[in-house]
Amino acid sequence: MKVAIVGGGWAGIAAAVELADAGHDISVFEMAPQPGGRARSVAGNPDYDNGQHILIGAYRDSLALMRRLGVDPDAVLKRLPLALPYPGEPGLRLPAGSPLIAFARGVLAHRGWPLHARLGLLAAAGGWLARGFRCDARLSVAELCTGLPAAVKRDLVEPLCIAALNTPAPQASAQVFLRVLKDALFSGAGSADLLLPRRPLSELLAAPAAAWLGERLRLGRRVQMIETGWRVDGEAFDAVVLACTSVEAARLTADLAPAWSAIAQGLGFEPIVTVYLSSPGSALPAPMLALREGPDAPAQFVFDHGQLGGAPGRFAFVVSGAAAWVAHGGCAEAVLAQAQRELAWATPPVIDKVLTEKRATFACTPGLARPSAQIAPGLWAAGDYVDGPYPATLEGAVRSGLAAAQGIGIGANGAAKGSPTNTP
Structure with a gap:
């Protein structure tokens, strides 16, 4: 089959590798200048990641995908109990x-x-x-x-x-x-076990995937329209995997599957703010420390990049569930004050960089209705927001990509292909 994957994040990469290994002709459309989605290094500045990410030992599908792309998890991740x-x-x-x-x-x-x-x-x-x-x-x-x-x-x-x-x-x-x-x-x-990246985040999956995909990866291509048949911006395909954000997926399915689109569009979001501080000569007692959150203490965790293969003296403070802080205009100064109160420093810390991901994850609330993986015969969704047992994690994204690829593969082996319906 000729399959289009719309989105080159971890879900899209997982779907692409699974489909290509099964012998299908794939094309990956990625609107950004590099793959990786929200789990990658900053474009043009690989010394910084687009937020601090953690994997755990239970992420078996993510680790297996890394190995399929020639990455040794033991070389790029620091495993700690x-x-x-x-x-x-x-x-x-x-x-x-x-x-x-x-x-x-x-x-x-x-x-x-x-x-x-x-x-x-x-x-x-x-x-x-x-x-x-x-x-x-x-x-x-x-x-x-x-x-x-x-x-x-x-x-x-x-x-x-x-x-x-x-x-x-x-x-x-x-x-x-x-x-x-x-x-x-x-x-x-x-x-x-905690698996902490000790290489720039793009080296875990995005860069190896880009090399593996080669010309099958089309960067800087935001898909404008998907039509029945299936046609992606006028190009014919046998099936499509929507591995983009829920917002993009809702836009592309608004006419094809309005009910599914409405569920995707109805998801709320939680931001994550990462505040990088610099303090030459300083080090934490461990690669990662938990911090007690409070009214004047935004960060819940801090990571010592010097102990993780990064720049010595650089520290990433993570503020998850940061909606209130974002609404008040940010939290960098509050994080700096928190760091000065709670930690010992060889030199006074200063704010180095602030990254705010306003739609970092969907808000994982009780009884949340999440959109289904299959939108229609031949049209599947993949992403950490798709209906499933997990929150918005890298493992959830990878598993959804694998599930979409396997669903398309089952369809190729006998299930009827057709046009989308209006039911989610």
Whole structure:
């Protein structure tokens, strides 16, 4: 089949590789001057990434895709056991071994929490496990964790929720959060490990994909129209994968599939702000530290690039779920003040660069209606926003791309091809 992939982010790359390896003739249309979507290095300045990204050991499809493109994950990612140290505090640390045993040992060894808090967390986790990590889809993370001790919510639940869902716990989906916990903490040895990029982000996937795709990648091409048949800006294809943003996908399907387009258009978004500070001669006690968020403390995490193969003395402070700060005009000065209060510096830190991604992820709220993967026979959507069990993560994007490619492949092997309908 001749297949068009509209969008060259991680979902589009996954779909393209899967389809090409199956023998299909593919073309990838990417509106930006480089592939990678929201997980890439800054155009023209590869020393900076378009925001700080973390992978975890459970991202098996993402890691497999990297290997298919000739990238050795062990060479470009620093693997660390899950730990949430805070400035001056060791925080929760999970030892190696069987997931259930490692979690119990890590929690019981956390001397920063009183014994009743540690036992309360283990009791709650046991209840989630017994219920198959399922709950009422209408619950928020805050409601799910109402009975947990305050220290556990402050030091574990809230930072994990904002890191994984990019949505504050009072507004975040408990069902999606539980799925993340299940796959990250309890699905196998090493699943909870942190995989921190120690090369520019584009080297993880975007640049190898560009080399692998060659002339099949059409950069600087924003698709204007998709017509039944399937025609992409007048060029005929047998099938199409919409691996662009939900906003672009809604625009391109407004006439083809209005009901699907309306669902995609109805998604809300949460921003992420990354504030890079420079302090020559300084270093953190660990490559990554968690920070306690507050009214005058925007950042939840900080990364030491000098310990991750980047420039020594450069630090990335991440502000997730940053809608309120963006609405107030930004948070760089507040992050600088937070850094000066909470961390020790060899030289006074200064603001180096600020990156704001206003539509970093969809707002992962309880009971959210997300658009389906198949829009019509021969027309599929791929992206971290597509209906599924995961929040807006790199792994969710890759899995959606693989699913779209496999759906098209099944259609090529016998399912009837046709024109789109108006049902999502």
